[in-house]
Amino acid sequence: MSVKRSRFGEYYLYTIENSQGSKLEVTDLGATVRSILMPDRNGIMGDVVLGYDTPEEYLKSDGYLGAAVGRYANRIAGAGFTLNGTTYELTANEGGNMLHGGIGFSKRRFDTVSAEDSMVVFELRDPDGGDGFPGNLTVRIGYELSDDNDVCIYYAASSDKDTVINLTNHCYFNLSGEGDILGHELLINAGSYLPVDGDLLPTGEICPVEGTDFDFRSGREIKNGFYDHCFVLDNNFCATLSDKKSGRVMLVATDMPGVQFYAGGALSERRGKNGRLYGKNSGLCLETQRFPDSPNRPEFPSCVLRAGEMFTSRTIYSFDVE
Ligand code: BGC
Numbered sequence: 265m266s267v268k269r270s271r272f273g274e275y276y277l278y279t280i281e282n283s284q285g286s287k288l289e290v291t292d293l294g295a296t297v298r299s300i301l302m303p304d305r306n307g308i309m310g311d312v313v314l315g316y317d318t319p320e321e322y323l324k325s326d327g328y329l330g331a332a333v334g335r336y337a338n339r340i341a342g343a344g345f346t347l348n349g350t351t352y353e354l355t356a357n358e359g360g361n362m363l364h365g366g367i368g369f370s371k372r373r374f375d376t377v378s379a380e381d382s383m384v385v386f387e388l389r390d391p392d393g394g395d396g397f398p399g400n401l402t403v404r405i406g407y408e409l410s411d412d413n414d415v416c417i418y419y420a421a422s423s424d425k426d427t428v429i430n431l432t433n434h435c436y437f438n439l440s441g442e443g444d445i446l447g448h449e450l451l452i453n454a455g456s457y458l459p460v461d462g463d464l465l466p467t468g469e470i471c472p473v474e475g476t477d478f479d480f481r482s483g484r485e486i487k488n489g490f491y492d493h494c495f496v497l498d499n500n501f502c503a504t505l506s507d508k509k510s511g512r513v514m515l516v517a518t519d520m521p522g523v524q525f526y527a528g529g530a531l532s533e534r535r536g537k538n539g540r541l542y543g544k545n546s547g548l549c550l551e552t553q554r555f556p557d558s559p560n561r562p563e564f565p566s567c568v569l570r571a572g573e574m575f576t577s578r579t580i581y582s583f584d585v586e
């Protein structure tokens with residue numbers, strides 16, 4: 265295993281390579297996953313995530329390609345919440361609501377804590393009041409590539425005041441490395457999902473997937489690119505994504521209670537890595553996370569991080585072929 269560091273404009277790129285020749289490339293710009301190179305069924309390496317060639321494109325573009333998302337991934341209604349009797353006003357960046365933490369983490373420079381063997385660890389300190397959230401927050405995100413083609417993402421966070429937290433990664437996966445993801449097979453290990461309103465905010469109901477287009481429990485072909493919903497996971501096994509064309513398969517495991525399956529339906533046209541044209545459904549996200557708008561939904565599992573306590577979480581994307 266090795267980690268190489270190279271320049272990425274004013275930032276750094278770290279490339280972790282394993283003994284199979286698979287590679288994970290991450291940058292301190294937004295603690296972003298820039299590429300994941302995995303073999304297809306013939307052993308040919310292909311890049312299975314969307315991204316850009318330059319930091320400038322990351323800085324000017326929307327869509328959070330490969331980025332670390334925080335302090336609060338997904339939406340918070342009315343860009344505000346009340347905790348311990350105090351109401352906090354947050355940065356509204358989608359109408360009157362907050363999406364992905366407002367200004368958030370995705371365009372910030374992270375410090376590199378370590379980069380050795382198979383792992384790179386980034387750290388960000390977000391001041392008390394950052395995007396309106398209480399508490400000086402320290403976040404660490406570790407990226408690891410194993411010799412078995414597992415990409416592990418580790419999260420840790422602590423704050424000096426009670427606050428709320430929801431961290432995820434926003435990789436757009438496309439196991440073919442080209443075209444769109446319609447035709448990929450997806451299994452989500454979720455017996456229920458969270459219906460949303462016109463602003464894509466959860467209505468508060470937790471509905472069974474049985475008999476609906478949200479029942480991915482036995483796996484189904486993605487024929488429709490409208491999905492942008494949080495699924496309530498039955499246990500730590502989250503999902504399996506597979507692509508018949510390349511033979512690539514990706515298994516997702518997490519300790520988070522939910523996964524946002526976003527089929528990339530709102531991704532506008534743009535040039536990505538190597539001049540490739542991206543657009544609607546070019547990639548899909550499986551964002552492991554707490555439930556959207558939990559700060560305003562006491563009926564959802566708590567997203568509160570108490571002062572002085574440590575939040576930790578882990579998600580593993582395991583690659584294979586069939
Ligand atoms: C959200 C989408 C949003 C996308 C890009 C996803 O996590 O669920 O609604 O369009 O991020 O911002």
